[in-house]
Amino acid sequence: MTRHLIGAAALGVATLLATAAQAQEIKIGIMAVLSGPQAVLGGQVRDGFNLGVKHAGGRLGGLQTSVVVQDDELKPDVAVSKAKQLVERDKVDFVVGPIFSNILMAIVKPITEANVFLISPNAGASPLAGKGCSPFFFATSYQNDQPPEVLGKYAQDKGFKKAFLLAPNYQAGKDMIGGFKKHFRGEIADEVYTPLGQLDFSAELAKIAAAKPDAFFVFMPGGMGVNLVKQYRQAGLDTIPFLSVFTVDESTLPAQQDAAVGFYSGMTWAPNTDTPQNKKFVADFEKEYGYVPGSYAMQAYDAAQLIDSAVKAVGGKLSDKDALRAAIKKADFKSVRGSFKFNSNGFPVQDFYLVKVAKRPDGKFQTEIVQKVFEGAADSYAAECGLK
Amino acid sequence: MSTSLIVVQLFNGLQLGILLFLVAAGLTLVFGVMDFINLAHGVQYMLGAYLAVMFYGLTGSFFAAVALALPASMLFGLLLEVLVFRHLYERDHLEQVLATFGVILFLNQAVKIVWGAAPLNMPIPNILSGSVPLMDGLRYPIYRFAIIAAGLSVAAALYLFVNATRVGMLVRAGATNAPMVSALGVDIKRLFMIVFGCGAMLAGFAGAIVAPILSVEPGMGDQILILAFVVIVIGGIGSIRGAFVAAVLVGVIDTLGRSFMTDTLRLFLAPGTARAIGPALASMTIYVLMAVVLAVRPAGLFPAKGRA
Numbered sequence: 191m192t193r194h195l196i197g198a199a200a201l202g203v204a205t206l207l208a209t210a211a212q213a214q215e216i217k218i219g220i221m222a223v224l225s226g227p228q229a230v231l232g233g234q235v236r237d238g239f240n241l242g243v244k245h246a247g248g249r250l251g252g253l254q255t256s257v258v259v260q261d262d263e264l265k266p267d268v269a270v271s272k273a274k275q276l277v278e279r280d281k282v283d284f285v286v287g288p289i290f291s292n293i294l295m296a297i298v299k300p301i302t303e304a305n306v307f308l309i310s311p312n313a314g315a316s317p318l319a320g321k322g323c324s325p326f327f328f329a330t331s332y333q334n335d336q337p338p339e340v341l342g343k344y345a346q347d348k349g350f351k352k353a354f355l356l357a358p359n360y361q362a363g364k365d366m367i368g369g370f371k372k373h374f375r376g377e378i379a380d381e382v383y384t385p386l387g388q389l390d391f392s393a394e395l396a397k398i399a400a401a402k403p404d405a406f407f408v409f410m411p412g413g414m415g416v417n418l419v420k421q422y423r424q425a426g427l428d429t430i431p432f433l434s435v436f437t438v439d440e441s442t443l444p445a446q447q448d449a450a451v452g453f454y455s456g457m458t459w460a461p462n463t464d465t466p467q468n469k470k471f472v473a474d475f476e477k478e479y480g481y482v483p484g485s486y487a488m489q490a491y492d493a494a495q496l497i498d499s500a501v502k503a504v505g506g507k508l509s510d511k512d513a514l515r516a517a518i519k520k521a522d523f524k525s526v527r528g529s530f531k532f533n534s535n536g537f538p539v540q541d542f543y544l545v546k547v548a549k550r551p552d553g554k555f556q557t558e559i560v561q562k563v564f565e566g567a568a569d570s571y572a573a574e575c576g577l578k
Numbered sequence: 579m580s581t582s583l584i585v586v587q588l589f590n591g592l593q594l595g596i597l598l599f600l601v602a603a604g605l606t607l608v609f610g611v612m613d614f615i616n617l618a619h620g621v622q623y624m625l626g627a628y629l630a631v632m633f634y635g636l637t638g639s640f641f642a643a644v645a646l647a648l649p650a651s652m653l654f655g656l657l658l659e660v661l662v663f664r665h666l667y668e669r670d671h672l673e674q675v676l677a678t679f680g681v682i683l684f685l686n687q688a689v690k691i692v693w694g695a696a697p698l699n700m701p702i703p704n705i706l707s708g709s710v711p712l713m714d715g716l717r718y719p720i721y722r723f724a725i726i727a728a729g730l731s732v733a734a735a736l737y738l739f740v741n742a743t744r745v746g747m748l749v750r751a752g753a754t755n756a757p758m759v760s761a762l763g764v765d766i767k768r769l770f771m772i773v774f775g776c777g778a779m780l781a782g783f784a785g786a787i788v789a790p791i792l793s794v795e796p797g798m799g800d801q802i803l804i805l806a807f808v809v810i811v812i813g814g815i816g817s818i819r820g821a822f823v824a825a826v827l828v829g830v831i832d833t834l835g836r837s838f839m840t841d842t843l844r845l846f847l848a849p850g851t852a853r854a855i856g857p858a859l860a861s862m863t864i865y866v867l868m869a870v871v872l873a874v875r876p877a878g879l880f881p882a883k884g885r886a
Contacts, residue, residue: 225690226797227695227795227796229796230694230695230696230697359857359858385857385860387801389792389801390590390597390791390792392590392594392833393590393833393836393837394836396586396837399714399715400580400714402714402715412697413697416792416795417791417792417793420792420793424709424717424719424721424722424791425709425718426711426717427716442696444699445699445795446699447701
């Protein structure tokens with residue numbers, strides 16, 4: 191009898207505490223790579239999200255906000271155990287992350303099956319856009335196929351006859367090349383895959399020169415991209431248009447500098463996107479963190495705005511998951527990139543631009559919008575997703 | 579597959595080989611003379627690059643930056659020697675590997691804290707910024723010729739140092755039988771310090787001069803370390819001559835593999851299959867070479883005397 195009483199009392203207290211906590215506080219877990227060579231990308235997500243929280247006055251949706259940051263170390267096994275920690279120990283209401291698609295595929299189940307919302311500020315793996323879509327998963331970025339499609343479409347519209355394609359020899363490299371070829375109907379002079387982490391590209395550059403293409407399309411992320419861009423410019427190949435994805439962006443430009451000026455990429459946004467929200471975002475970001483934000487930071491900032499808008503819409507009632515989901519799906523916030531809404535699969539419908547690297551008057555480097563390539567584009571997997 | 583392209587690719591291979599030699603020279607010296615496996619050689623290379631970038635920021639001159647990075651790398655190497663490595667010479671190789679691997683983790687993280695995770699930039703000095711046409715549509719940067727020249731001079735200087743000086747004689751003797759050298763009254767500890775300092779400086783030099791063509795970032799040494807080990811194993815541990823020959827061999831074979839493997843396979847395979855298999859085979863070639871060399875000559879192509 192006594193034991194029952196104590197048990198009931200404890201349960202009552204626990205319920206009380208839980209309700210109190212729900213009424214006052216929202217907890218967000220950030221999962222991004224913060225060590226190793228790719229740490230700079232995770233840093234952008236963390237900084238972008240924190241700026242979003244700051245702009246909301248430290249209170250997303252009017253609730254006291256606490257942010258727990260976890261480093262996934264770019265290792266799926268580490269990421270899974272840290273995702274479980276976030277969900278089970280920290281009891282977060284949202285997880286924002288990760289950068290890489292292989293990590294996303296590892297953590298999506300442990301998080302969404304615990305009925306916690308997962309908002310990806312970058313990774314957009316195709317299975318999650320199609321058959322594997324989840325009512326608890328949203329992306330503020332894009333589906334992975336879309337950026338290379340921008341370049342393929344541009345190359346096709348521009349009338350380039352012959353293209354030379356280069357990517358590292360792993361799944362993402364093949365996906366990017368596939369994305370480019372979707373809209374490009376011209377001749378493929380060659381399609382070359384290099385080992386991950388290759389340092390010197392002399393052999394590939396000589397092949398490009400010998401093939402004499404009208405355009406060069408490349409996916410070479412991180413330090414490999416820095417090496418390639420410098421060596422491409424030094425080899426005097428810069429008369430061939432340089433079309434790329436994730437090769438010249440704000441995370442690598444500080445190292446590529448003048449060597450990358452005039453090179454093209456495809457994105458939904460650039461630091462010079464002309465919206466009032468973006469001007470404020472970029473100016474405050476640079477003031478706060480001392481570097482030019484890239485798309486990673488932008489998408490994390492939008493994730494913060496998204497959570498803010500949804501929590502406000504449900505009046506801070508985080509326990510009503512259905513209402514919260516409906517509010518998230520509305521995407522009732524002003525994205526810094528301009529037009530933004532969610533498709534049925536939780537991926538955005540948005541515009542894509544050709545962007546080009548430029549040197550700013552203050553000596554820093556950034557990508558800038560050249561032209562719109564896709565308007566209101568949805569990914570091609572949404573039809574396979576059963577959600578409404 | 580024109581003749582000029584093959585010639586250009588051979589040249590590219592030579593160039594990559596000399597780059598590898600610059601890193602491998604210090605490693606083979608330390609490994610050969612001191613029988614010490616220094617996995618941290620790669621981070622010393624990284625540190626050389628970072629120091630050069632830092633000194634470039636302070637002085638604004640590329641040459642001053644490299645000149646300052648050399649003694650700084652050496653000092654840092656000696657500091658590591660006194661603090662960590664000295665206590666490991668008597669231990670077995672596994673413990674050396676573990677300890678120097680720890681140094682890698684520590685220094686990669688330290689570099690990130692000091693200089694940030696983002697890659698840094700080091701421009702090519704103006705005097706070396708031109709380029710010459712190598713084939714139609716392809717120019718070859720003069721800076722790359724400078725790297726080749728630097729690599730060849732290091733090779734020559736090391737050859738003279740090891741073969742024609744008194745210290746060099748002791749180094750060779752140390753590589754053959756260190757306890758005997760010690761018994762003859764030579765201060766082996768000091769000899770080891772000199773060798774280690776030189777190794778650290780060579781690694782730093784390699785890092786500093788590749789900074790303008792490669793990305794300077796945390797972990798940049800880890801990639802090249804593996805290749806450097808392949809080079810010294812093929813060349814024969816402790817042999818400068820072996821390291822040089824092996825580095826050029828690895829550079830040429832790797833470059834030719836990457837350039838022509840897929841095209842060659844296409845002659846008798848479907849294009850899609852060739853494209854899938856080619857890159858995988860190409861990245862294996864140097865390891866196959868290593869396996870063959872180890873099978874035929876287990877001590878490498880040019881084993882140091884007394885180590886065969």
